Amino acid sequence: MNSSNSLSTDAPYLQPPPGRRYVRSFLFSRRISAPFAKVHLIPRTLLVLCMSGVQLRAINATPPDIISASILWIVSLALFYCSGMQAKTARIYLLLTFPALFSLFTTWIFFNPVPGRAILWRYPLYSGTLVLGLAVWQLLWLAIVVGYFLWTRKLVTGIFIATVVAIAQTLLLPLPAWTFARVAFFHPLTILVSDYGLLVAITKVIGYSGMVFTTIALVVTSRDAELIGTLRQLRAPHVIIFFLSTVFRALNLALTDYETIHQAQIARAINARPRSFIRRLRDLSSIAVPMVAMMIRRSSEIGDALIARGYRLGQASADFYETAPFRLIDWIVLACCLGLLYLAVGPYSNMTVVLHLWQ
Amino acid sequence: MAIKGEQYEVSPAHMEGNRSVALSSEGLWWRYPTYSDTPNPWTLRNIALEVEQGECFGITGPSGAGKTTLCRTLLGILPYSARLTAEQLPQHFRGVINLLGEPVTAKTAHAHQMGMVLQDPENQFLRMSLLHELGLGLQMQDLANDEILQRSYEALRWVGLEHLWHGAAYLHPADLSGGQKQRVAIAAFLALRPQVLILDEPTSDLDPVGKREVIETIARLRRDYRMTVILVEQDPEILTAFCDRIALLHEGRIELVASPADFYAQRTILEECGASVGELTRISWQTGYTFESRPPLTLEEGVAAFAPALASRTFKVQQEPVGVGLAPTQPVGLASAQPVVEAEQVYYHYGDGTLALKGIDLTLYRGEMLALLGPNGSGKTTFAKILAGIYRQTKGRVQVLGKDLSSRKVRRLLPRSVGYVFQNPDHQLFCRKVSDEIEYGLKNLGMDAASRRQRVSETLAAVNLERYADEDPLFLSKGQRQRLAVAAVLAMGPDILIVDEPTTGQDQRSITDIMRLLCDLQGQGKTVLIITHDMTLVAEYCQRVVAFRDGLVAFVGTPTELFSEPAILSKTGLRSPTAAALAARLRQDKPDLPPILTVVQWKSVL
Numbered sequence: 001m002n003s004s005n006s007l008s009t010d011a012p013y014l015q016p017p018p019g020r021r022y023v024r025s026f027l028f029s030r031r032i033s034a035p036f037a038k039v040h041l042i043p044r045t046l047l048v049l050c051m052s053g054v055q056l057r058a059i060n061a062t063p064p065d066i067i068s069a070s071i072l073w074i075v076s077l078a079l080f081y082c083s084g085m086q087a088k089t090a091r092i093y094l095l096l097t098f099p100a101l102f103s104l105f106t107t108w109i110f111f112n113p114v115p116g117r118a119i120l121w122r123y124p125l126y127s128g129t130l131v132l133g134l135a136v137w138q139l140l141w142l143a144i145v146v147g148y149f150l151w152t153r154k155l156v157t158g159i160f161i162a163t164v165v166a167i168a169q170t171l172l173l174p175l176p177a178w179t180f181a182r183v184a185f186f187h188p189l190t191i192l193v194s195d196y197g198l199l200v201a202i203t204k205v206i207g208y209s210g211m212v213f214t215t216i217a218l219v220v221t222s223r224d225a226e227l228i229g230t231l232r233q234l235r236a237p238h239v240i241i242f243f244l245s246t247v248f249r250a251l252n253l254a255l256t257d258y259e260t261i262h263q264a265q266i267a268r269a270i271n272a273r274p275r276s277f278i279r280r281l282r283d284l285s286s287i288a289v290p291m292v293a294m295m296i297r298r299s300s301e302i303g304d305a306l307i308a309r310g311y312r313l314g315q316a317s318a319d320f321y322e323t324a325p326f327r328l329i330d331w332i333v334l335a336c337c338l339g340l341l342y343l344a345v346g347p348y349s350n351m352t353v354v355l356h357l358w359q
Numbered sequence: 360m361a362i363k364g365e366q367y368e369v370s371p372a373h374m375e376g377n378r379s380v381a382l383s384s385e386g387l388w389w390r391y392p393t394y395s396d397t398p399n400p401w402t403l404r405n406i407a408l409e410v411e412q413g414e415c416f417g418i419t420g421p422s423g424a425g426k427t428t429l430c431r432t433l434l435g436i437l438p439y440s441a442r443l444t445a446e447q448l449p450q451h452f453r454g455v456i457n458l459l460g461e462p463v464t465a466k467t468a469h470a471h472q473m474g475m476v477l478q479d480p481e482n483q484f485l486r487m488s489l490l491h492e493l494g495l496g497l498q499m500q501d502l503a504n505d506e507i508l509q510r511s512y513e514a515l516r517w518v519g520l521e522h523l524w525h526g527a528a529y530l531h532p533a534d535l536s537g538g539q540k541q542r543v544a545i546a547a548f549l550a551l552r553p554q555v556l557i558l559d560e561p562t563s564d565l566d567p568v569g570k571r572e573v574i575e576t577i578a579r580l581r582r583d584y585r586m587t588v589i590l591v592e593q594d595p596e597i598l599t600a601f602c603d604r605i606a607l608l609h610e611g612r613i614e615l616v617a618s619p620a621d622f623y624a625q626r627t628i629l630e631e632c633g634a635s636v637g638e639l640t641r642i643s644w645q646t647g648y649t650f651e652s653r654p655p656l657t658l659e660e661g662v663a664a665f666a667p668a669l670a671s672r673t674f675k676v677q678q679e680p681v682g683v684g685l686a687p688t689q690p691v692g693l694a695s696a697q698p699v700v701e702a703e704q705v706y707y708h709y710g711d712g713t714l715a716l717k718g719i720d721l722t723l724y725r726g727e728m729l730a731l732l733g734p735n736g737s738g739k740t741t742f743a744k745i746l747a748g749i750y751r752q753t754k755g756r757v758q759v760l761g762k763d764l765s766s767r768k769v770r771r772l773l774p775r776s777v778g779y780v781f782q783n784p785d786h787q788l789f790c791r792k793v794s795d796e797i798e799y800g801l802k803n804l805g806m807d808a809a810s811r812r813q814r815v816s817e818t819l820a821a822v823n824l825e826r827y828a829d830e831d832p833l834f835l836s837k838g839q840r841q842r843l844a845v846a847a848v849l850a851m852g853p854d855i856l857i858v859d860e861p862t863t864g865q866d867q868r869s870i871t872d873i874m875r876l877l878c879d880l881q882g883q884g885k886t887v888l889i890i891t892h893d894m895t896l897v898a899e900y901c902q903r904v905v906a907f908r909d910g911l912v913a914f915v916g917t918p919t920e921l922f923s924e925p926a927i928l929s930k931t932g933l934r935s936p937t938a939a940a941l942a943a944r945l946r947q948d949k950p951d952l953p954p955i956l957t958v959v960q961w962k963s964v965l
Contacts, residue, residue, distance in 0.1 A: 013490050013508070017526025024487070024531040032529065088710070224487040225528070249485055252532070256481075257786065263749045264787035269774035269803035269851060286789040286799075293785050293833050301482035307436050307468045308475040309485070309496040309547070317498035320507055321490060321528060 014321070022086065026248070028220045034084025037221040040324055041230045043333035044221065048214045050337045051076065053344030055207040063196065063358045064203035067351035068343075069210065076210035076217075083217035097212055101205045108201040109193055116196025128188035135177035141166045154274050199358065224248040229322030238316045250295075250302065257294045261287050380460070381412040381555050381587040382433060382473075387454035389432055392441060398450070402428045404611040406454070410555070413585040415577075417602030417619075419592060421633040421866040422837060425611040426591045427478075430559045432456065433589070434475050435467035459554055471496065474548025475557040479564055480540035481532070483547075489535070490527035492543060496551045507550075514550035517584070518542040518576045536735060538569025542576050549580075555587045556580070563593060563863060566735040566892050567934060577601055593866060595623070595637035596937065599656045607634055624653040635867045638895060638937040639664075641958045646965040661941045666948070668965050674951040696724035699855055699886050700746060705755035707741050715741040717910040718755070723855070728877070728887040730897040730918075732933060733907035739890055742907070743857045746888075748773035760854060775804060778848035782860040784840035785833075787847070793835070794819065794828040796843060800851045814850050822846040822876060838869030845876060855886045862893050874900055894936040898922060898956035906931035923954040 022029040030037060036044065055072050058065040080090070141162040148158030169175065224245060231241045270283055352358050387406035390399045402425045410416040418426055431437045438452040456463040458472055467473065477483050486492045493511035502510075515521050520542055523530060532540060541561055548556060558577065562570040574597060580586045581601060592598050598605050598619065605622045607615040609632035615625055623629070623640045636644075639661045643654035650656075650664040700723035707716040716738045723729060731739040744750045745757060748770035757764040760776050781787050790796040797815045806814070819825045822842045827835060832843055841861065848856065858877065862870040878900065881887050891897060897904060898918050906914040906921070913931045914921060921927055922939035935943065942955035955961055 012525040013512075013527040015526055016529050017523075020526065020529065023529045024533065225491055245486060249487060249532075252487070253481055260781065260783075260786045263744065264779075264781050265789070266749050267747055267774060267779040267781070268787070268789075268800040268847065269772075271771045272774060272803050273805050289789050289791065289833075290786055293788070297785065298479075298482050301477050301479060302485065303440070304431060304436055304475065305477060305483035305485060305544075307440060308434060308473075310469040310471050310499045310551070312469055315499055316501070317495075318501045318504075318507075320494045320498045320504055 022084075023223070025221060025223050026219055028089055029086055030220045031084030034082060034221060036079055036082040036217055037084060038329065039333050040326055040330040041222060041226045042233070043326075043330045043337065044218060046337040047079075047333050047340070048218045050340035050344060051214055052211045054340050055210050057344050057348060059204055059207040061348065061350050061352075063350070063352060064200050065350045065352045066199060066203045066206065067355060067357065069203050069206045071351075073206045073210040073213075076213040079217045080213035083220040085216070085220045093216060097209060101209050104208060105201045105205050108204055109197055110191045112197060112200070113190055113192035114194060114197045114200065115192070116194035116199070118195045119192060120195065120198070121191070121193040123191040124188065125191055126186070126189035128184060128186065129182045130185045131179055132181040132183065133177060133179040136175035137166045137169055137177070140169060140175075152274065153276075155276060225322050226324070229319070229324055232319055233323050239314055242311070242315070242317070246302070246306075250298070253298060254291065254295065257291060258287065261290045261294075264290070379412045380409055380457070381414070382408070382410040382456070382458055382589070384408045384433065384456045385454055387432065387456060389428060389437055389452050390450075391428075392443065392447070392451060402611050403432060406611075406613055408606065408613065408616075410587060410589060411603075412554075412587050414603045415581055415588045415590060415601050417590050417592060417598040417605035418608055419595075419598055419605060419634055420608035422869060424608040424632075426608055427559055428611075429608065430475060430557050430589070430591060433463070434473050434557060435463045435465065439465035439468070471500070471551040472553055473555045473557060474545075474551060474553040475559060476541065476544045476548065476561050478560040480537055480544055483544045484532040484540055487531055488528050489523060489530040489543060492532075493527070493547050493550055496547060500551075510550040510552070511546075514546040515543075517549050517579065518546045519572070519579065520546065536569060537565045538572035541565060541569065541573050545573075545576055545580075555589065557589045557591070559591045560593065561590075562597065568734045568932075570892075574600070593635045595635055595640065599623070599637065607632055609634075619656055620651075620653050623656060633866060633868045638958055639941065642938065642941075642961045642965075645958060645962040648965060658937070658941060658944055661937075662944055665941070665961075665965065666945060669945060669949055669952065672964075674949075674953055696726065698722050699725050699760055701756075701758045702742075702746075703756045705742065705745065705757055706753045707738075707745065707750060708753045715910055716745075716752075719910075719912055721905060721912060721915070723886055723888065725854070725886055726881065726884050727903055728881050728889065728901050729903045729905060730901040731888060731890045731905050731907065732892070732897065732931070733913070734932060737907040738910040739905075739907040740859065743779070743859065743888065743890055746855070747777045747779035747857055749779065774800060774848075774851050774853065776853055777855045777857065778851060778853035780845050780848050780856070780858045780861070782863060784837070784844040787844050788832040788840065791831050791833075792828070793824060793830050793832055793843060796832055796847050797850045800847060804851060814852075818846045818850040821849070821879075838865060838872060841865070841869070841873055842876065845873070849880070853885070855888065856880060857888045857890070859890045860892070861889060862891065862896060870896070894922070894934060895938075895957075898936045898939060899959075906933060908932060918956055919954045922956055 016032040021031055023032050051072055058069040144162035144165055145158045149155055228241055228245050384406050387403055388401055389403040390401045393399045420426055443451055484492055486495055494507045497507040497510060512524055515524055562573050602619060604616055604618055606613050614632055615628050623636060626644055629636055640654040643649055648664050648668055650660040655661040655664040702719055702721045705716055705719040708714055719742055733739045745752050762769045764770055788796055789799055794815050797818050798811050801811045801814055819828055861873050877887050901918055904918050904921050908931060914927055922935040938958055938961055939956045946952045955964060
C-alpha cells in the first residue's frame with residue numbers, strides 16, 4: 001500500500017512543535033514519540049482485534065486457558081504502556097477498570113456454580129420456593145426504609161441499611177414470623193465457589209482487562225487525520241470521509257459545551273440537595289436543551305464556514321499529509337496479526353493443558 | 360488577482376482607471392423561509408452597496424439589524440443554500456449582487472473569490488490540526504501538496520503566525536488562543552487567494568490580546584496587500600481606524616454610508632438607530648466641542664478639539680476623579696464595609712497539571728461592583744468559579760459570607776449565596792419556558808411551590824420579562840436571553856453575583872440594559888463581580904478593579920489608579936478607555952487636570 005504523499009518526516013510542519021511532548025488524539029493526549037503510535041492505523045487496529053479474538057478464545061476454552069490469557073495480558077499491558085498516555089489519565093482509567101473487573105469476578109464466582117475438582121465454599125441462597133407470610137424483620141425493614149427516607153430523602157441508602165440490619169437481625173436474634181403459604185418459583189440458588197469456578201473467573205478478569213488495555217491504547221494513539229488517511233487508503237467514499245472528519249470536530253466542540261453546561265447546572269444548585277436516581281436522569285436530560293441549542297447554532301455556522309471554503313456535497317478532496325505509507329514495522333505487525341488470527345480461528349492448543357496445569 | 364512573490368496584485372481586468380468595483384448590490388431583499396402561513400418580515404430591505412477594490416468597507420448596526428444575513432447573501436450562501444424552488448425564490452429573494460462585474464450565483468461561494476470569517480473562531484476551525492485546517496480549501500481545489508504547503512505557509516506568514524508552522528501537523532485547535540484561531544481562519548481564506556474578504560465581527564468574542572492580534576492582521580492586509588475587506592463590526596474605534604467608508608444597517612436597511620469622519624457626524628441617525636459610537640464622539644456630542652466641525656475620531660483629534668476649552672480653566676490639583684454625581688465613580692468606604700469573600704493563598708491545578716492560580720489573596724466587600732480583569736488564561740474565570748463553588752481550590756482558604764469553601768456541603772449550597780452568570784446565555788437555559796427557567800434553580804434549592812411562584816413573578820418583573828413568561832427562551836433575542844440568564848440566577852437570592860462578560864457581542868442598548876440591571880442589584884446591597892475585557896464598562900460602572908496576570912493578582916485598586924498610572928497599565932497589560940487616555944494625554948500639557956475616566960465626567964469638566 002503506497003502513500004500518495006511524498007512524505008518527508010524532516011519537514012518542520014511534520015515535526016513536533018518545539019518543547020512539546022504530548023499531542024491531542026481523539027479523546028486523550030498522548031506522547032508524540034509513543035512507540036505504538038508509530039505503527040500504521042490499519043495494522044494497529046487489526047492487532048487489537050486479533051489479540052481480542054485470541055483472548056476470547058482463551059477465556060472460552062475448556063478448561064479456560066489462563067496461561068495464554070496471561071501472556072496476552074502482559075503484551076496488552078506493554079501496548080498500553082507504549083501508547084504514551086499521560087500517567088495521570090492512565091491511573092484514572094486503571095482505577096475505573098478495577099471495580100468493573102472486580103464485579104465481573106464476584107458475579108462469576110457467586111452466580112455461576114460450576115462444579116470442579118474441589119468445592120471451596122457453598123452457601124444456599126434460595127430454596128426454590130417463595131414464602132408468603134409476615135415477619136417482624138419485614139416490619140423492621142420497612143420502618144428503617146421509610147424513616148431513613150423521611151429523614152434524608154435518600155431511598156437507595158435506606159434500603160441498603162435496612163437490608164443489612166434485617167439480615168443481621170435474622171442471624172443474631174430470630175424474631176417471630178408467620179407463614180401462610182409456600183409457592184414454588186424458579187429453582188434453588190446456591191453460592192458455590194469451586195476451584196474450576198475460580199479458574200474461570202480469574203481467566204475472564206485477565207482476558208477482559210487485557211482487551212480493555214489494548215482498546216484504550218488504540219483510542220489513545222489514534223488521531224483524526226490518521227483515520228481519514230486510512231479511510232482514503234481503503235478507498236472509502238469522500239462523503240463519508242468528510243462527514244467523519246466534521247463529526248470528530250463537532251464532537252470536540254460538543255464536549256467543551258457539555259463541560260460548560262454542566263458547570264452552569266452546578267451554579268443553578270443542581271447539587272444543593274441529595275438527588276434520587278430519577279432526578280439525576282432528569283437533570284441529565286435537561287442538559288439536552290442547551291446542548292441542542294448550541295449544536296443548532298454551531299451547525300449553522302459550521303455549514304457557512306464549509307460553504308465559504310468551497311465545500312459541496314460529494315466534493316472530492318486531494319490527500320494532504322493524511323495517508324501514511326506502510327513501513328517495515330507495519331508489515332511485521334501484520335504478520336503477527338496473521339499468527340494471532342490463526343490462534344483465534346484455527347486449531348487451538350490450550351497452553352494450560354499442555355503445561356499440565358489443569359487436566 | 361494573481362500572486363507575485365509575497366504580494367497580491369489586482370488584476371487589471373477589473374480596473375477602471377484608479378477605481379473599480381469589487382462588489383455591488385442593487386435592490387437586494389431577503390427574508391427567511393418559514394413553516395407557517397405567515398411570511399417572515401424582510402431581513403434585508405432594498406440594500407444598495409458598492410464596494411471598491413482595495414477598499415475596507417465597514418458595516419455596523421445594532422443586534423438583529425441583518426449584518427450577518429447581508430454577509431451570507433453577498434457570499435451567495437443565501438438564497439442558494441436555502442433550498443428554495445424557482446417559484447418560492449421571488450417570495451424570499453430579490454435584487455442583484457455582482458462580484459467583479461459577474462453576478463453572484465450558487466457557484467460563487469465555492470469559487471474561492473470571496474472568503475468569510477465568522478464571529479466565533481471555534482465554529483470555523485473544521486479540522487483537528489493547523490496544517491490540515493490551512494490546507495482544507497486547497498485540498499478541495501485538488502492542488503498538488505507542494506502548492507498547498509507553499510500557500511498555507513505564506514498565508515500563515517501574512518497573519519503573523521509563521522512561528523506556528525513548525526509542528527503545524529500536531530497543533531490542535533485547543534492549543535491555540537482565540538486570537539490565534541481567528542487569525543488561522545483568516546489565513547485559511549488567504550491561502551485560497553480570495554478577491555474579497557468578509558470579516559463578520561471577527562473580534563467580538565476575543566480578549567484584548569486576541570483583538571489586537573486580529574486588528575493588526577487586518578491592518579497588515581490593508582497596508583501590504585491592498586485587499587478588499589468588508590468588515591462587520593460594533594467597535595467604532597476599529598471601524599474608524601481601518602475603514603474607508605462605513606455603512607449603517609438598521610432593521611435591514613442601509614441608513615447611511617459615509618467616510619468615518621462624516622459617518623460619526625450624523626448624530627441623529629446614529630442615535631435613532633442605536634448604533635455604537637466611540638467615547639470621543641460621545642464627549643463631542645455631550646459638550647458640543649468638535650474637530651473640523653465634526654466629532655474627533657483619534658486621540659490627536661481629541662486633543663485638538665478639547666485642549667482649547669481646557670486651556671483657560673484651572674483645576675485644583677487632585678488625584679481623585681472629578682465628582683460628577685455619578686454613583687458608580689463614588690469610591691466605596693472599604694474600611695467600614697463588610698467583607699463577603701476572603702481568599703488567602705488560593706492555588707488551583709487543572710487536571711492536565713496546568714497551574715491556573717498561584718497564591719491569590721483577595722477580599723471582596725458587600726455592596727461593591729468589582730471588575731475582574733486580565734487576558735485569557737490569566738486565572739480570573741478560574742478564581743470566579745472557585746468563588747461560585749464550581750471548582751474547589753487545590754490549596755489555600757476561601758471564605759464566602761464566613762463559610763469555608765473547603766467543605767463540600769458548603770459548596771453544594773453556595774448557589775443560595777453566590778450566583779454565577781455564564782458568558783453565553785445559551786449554555787445556561789435548560790427549560791422550554793421562561794418561567795420554568797427561573798423556577799429551575801428554586802426547585803433545586805427545595806423551595807415550596809407557592810414561594811416559587813411568587814419569586815418567579817417578582818424576578819420576571821425585576822428584569823422586565825413578565826410578558827415573555829410563557830415563551831420559549833430560545834426564541835428570545837440575545838439581550839433578552841442574557842437578562843433571563845441573570846434573572847434565573849438572581850431568583851435564587853444570592854448576595855454575590857458573578858457575571859462573566861455581560862456585554863460581549865452586544866449592541867449599545869443591550870449593554871445599557873444589562874448594566875442598569877446590575878446597578879439596581881448593587882443598589883439593593885448585592886456585591887457584583889464582573890469579569891470583563893471592556894475597559895469603558897469598568898471606568899463607568901466599577902468601584903474597584905482586580906487585575907490578574909499569569910495566575911497572580913497584578914493589581915488591586917480603583918479604576919482611577921489603574922487608568923491614570925502608565926506603569927500599572929504596563930504591568931497588567933491592560934489599556935485605558937479612550938476617555939481616560941485622552942485625559943492622560945492632555946495632562947502632559949496641563950498637569951492640574953484631574954484624572955477623568957468617563958464621558959459623563961468629561962461633560963462636567965467641559
